[in-house]
Amino acid sequence: MSVRVKPKSHYALEVINVTKKFITGSPLPWGAKREVLAVNNVSFTVRPGEIFGVLGPNGSGKSTLVRLIATLLIPDSGTIKVFGYDVRKEEQIVKWLINRVSVEASFFKKLSPMENLLYGARLYGLNGREARSRILEILIRLGLKREEIFQPMEEMSRGMQQKVALARAFLSNPSLLLLDEPTTGLDPRSKREVQALVRELREEHGTTILLTTHDMVEADTLCDRVAILDEGRIVAMDEPRKLKEKVASNGSEPTLEDVFIALTGKRLEGG
Numbered sequence: 001m002s003v004r005v006k007p008k009s010h011y012a013l014e015v016i017n018v019t020k021k022f023i024t025g026s027p028l029p030w031g032a033k034r035e036v037l038a039v040n041n042v043s044f045t046v047r048p049g050e051i052f053g054v055l056g057p058n059g060s061g062k063s064t065l066v067r068l069i070a071t072l073l074i075p076d077s078g079t080i081k082v083f084g085y086d087v088r089k090e091e092q093i094v095k096w097l098i099n100r101v102s103v104e105a106s107f108f109k110k111l112s113p114m115e116n117l118l119y120g121a122r123l124y125g126l127n128g129r130e131a132r133s134r135i136l137e138i139l140i141r142l143g144l145k146r147e148e149i150f151q152p153m154e155e156m157s158r159g160m161q162q163k164v165a166l167a168r169a170f171l172s173n174p175s176l177l178l179l180d181e182p183t184t185g186l187d188p189r190s191k192r193e194v195q196a197l198v199r200e201l202r203e204e205h206g207t208t209i210l211l212t213t214h215d216m217v218e219a220d221t222l223c224d225r226v227a228i229l230d231e232g233r234i235v236a237m238d239e240p241r242k243l244k245e246k247v248a249s250n251g252s253e254p255t256l257e258d259v260f261i262a263l264t265g266k267r268l269e270g271g
């Protein structure tokens with residue numbers, strides 16, 4: 001059962017005035033509570049086939065934003081639509097249209113990547129034999145060795161597990177793919193392999209991709225447009241080239257890092 005849903009909008013994604021706050025602290029009524037505005041009145045749209053980057057330091061609200069779009073959290077206010085379908089009122093349709101990859105992806109650790117992905121493929125309604133050859137193709141393209149594909153996942157590095165998580169998401173052929181820090185913690189080579197696959201996915205299937213990152217170079221090379229997030233607010237949004245043009249430079253080409261510092265007065269450290 002491969003669900004094809006007709007778009008209701010010219011936009012793949014519409015995020016309109018979205019706010020989400022968390023109350024943290026003591027569970028006791030008299031205990032001190034702290035409010036965190038994780039996503040603060042955020043608005044943007046993404047066109048079909050676009051690779052849209054959300055760039056920001058740790059704690060800037062990237063994962064919260066992704067989880068709101070993925071229907072895993074409910075916004076306090078504002079509207080989110082995926083291909084015109086409201087994440088709250090038409091949650092099931094939105095779930096058919098999206099897939100999300102985050103760093104805490106879960107697997108059956110005793111099973112191999114192939115077994116895990118065949119399980120995933122069955123959930124997505126793919127035919128077994130067809131799924132098997134596609135899984136092999138994707139995993140090999142991501143740089144897994146044949147023996148790794150058939151070994152229990154518990155023996156794999158985190159980077160390798162991240163690749164398997166990506167392969168699983170690609171398998172479902174989502175219309176909107178949400179990648180939350182897809183290359184964080186990967187070695188430079190794996191990073192490039194993942195980035196190449198993201199590009200191919202867009203070229204071959206026209207998949208719309210929203211990815212979060214705190215890697216300037218990644219945002220610059222991979223994304224058509226970038227929104228810079230700082231403490232839950234979008235402080236700038238444009239094509240990487242245009243963002244860089246806005247920052248005056250003395251001869252040398254500015255980086256997105258320079259843009260971030262110019263806008264926030266802060267440094268965008270990794271981690």
Ligand code: ADP
Pocket residue numbers: 022023024036037038056057058059060061062063064065
């Ligand atoms: P990022 O992904 O950019 O690192 P997050 O979206 O994870 O940022 O977090 C944004 C802010 O919201 C942080 O201050 C974080 O501590 C807070 N936060 C995120 N999730 C929760 C939660 N479930 N409960 C309380 N606070 C949260």
Ligand code: MG
Pocket residue numbers: 062063064180181
């Ligand atoms: Mg995060």
